[in-house]
Amino acid sequence: MSSAEGLPCASSQTHLVRHFAEQPVELHTDRWSQLWDTDNSDLWDRGKPSPALVDLIEERRDLVSLVGPDGRKKKALVPGCGKGYDVVMLALHGYDVYGLEISSTGVSVARRYAENELANPQAYNWGASRVDCQPGQVEFIQGDFFKRDWEKPGLKFDLIYDYTFLCALHPTMRPQWAARMAELLIPGGQLVCLEFPLYKDPSLPGPPWGLKGVHWNLLAEGGDGIVHPEQNDKEPRPPNAKFTRTLYVKPARSYESGRGTDMLSLYTRTDTQ
Template identity: 35%
Template sequence: MTTATERPAISPQTQRQTEISAMTQDTLHHQNDPVAWSTLHEALVRPGTWKNAWDLGLTPWDHAASTPALRSLLASPEYPELTKGKILVPGCGGGYDVHLFAQSPGCEYALGLDLSPVAMQKAEKLRDEKSISPQKAQFLAGDFFVHPFGTKFDVVYDHTFLCALQPTLRKDWGKRMAEIIAPGGHLITYMYPLSDHEGGPPFALSVEVYDSLLSTEFEKLFMEDVLETFESRTRQEYGEKLAVWKRK
């Protein structure tokens, strides 16, 4: 029993989630405020915070749709192989890209992977609402770097996954991509943010960073500037490109 002057003990996790909630709610109301975004970014680099953000429903990076650039690429007759076979989307969040791939011709199945079980539940709910087969659009909560997939993929799509990782993990990202993509398979990289800003996430990337991580095991087939992007990103000064790589 507590008296009027006593308060129940609050666990460190609950306290941290409360702090994140307060900072992120403020950020959502000040999306053009670089100080507010900086505060959110500082919170997001702490262990477990990506999962906490999904648990709290505080995900200002979630655009609830696939990028126009990916939609255009998959609809193009130039690279029909990008929708065929087994497809993986690491860090898939709400699963919008997985849904898109699963509904594309030639897709055996598309697998979305994310650290957050809450994100995976959201993705599955949206899948069911869209009447997409659970066999075609699958979701799994797990760690990209250690999960035993048990197969190699024909296509992997990275959209704002690399930029969310600490830069110390970038070499591991490149090695893992080479491990899980079948020879002749393809990696699609949505290169964002192309910038020289400090800190993150999102951490700054460059074409040279991608080349250094992938050129040994992959051939770059295609790269172009992204001209149509999400409205919220048009207020930023970050560059965006889309590239297709083929596993050697």
């Protein structure tokens, strides 16, 4: 969605929009795999872990603890993990981390990256409040987030991180995205979203699909994630939300591609089922 750390490049976005235009939604996973197989991951790859996520886990340990209450390692999931930068960074902060990718090529690339990076981690994995700890395990899984065949019995997550996964999905998939997030987290588990792109008109085609107001609508209001600005302040939405937003900040550091508009949100799963 942008080339490396640069500003979102209009031609990258046009390329992605064209690649998915008029494709049935059930073929979108194949279309993502094609992009990997034709070496086009630079259309969205940022080249390093998310600085906003690094800062959150290092600086807001009052909200996001690195270990569970019983001292056990916490389990994290990064769906649509791409090359695995955030997977490795979370593991270097002590989490056992699972990276899920639909593309088998993407999984191979991520495994290679993780092997090198864990052996010789770069400074970009830490922020100003560096925490040194025993790294957790890393596992990359090839699978479809919306299917259950990749899940392991009893495996639920303390933390899930979404960056450019929701915006990669067709808007009709949004309610299923929210339902799967609730299903995969333990009660009290945390969903961290680096919300992007917030500058893009939600009525324009994606990916990336504009997400202004979408996370709130899906997670806090239990809506369908299709946000109509004129409806925002009117009827209350049905009380079927499974999440409570516990943090919503403009991160001090994020990718340049967010044009200074990225927001970091933390949603806690507050239903008990």
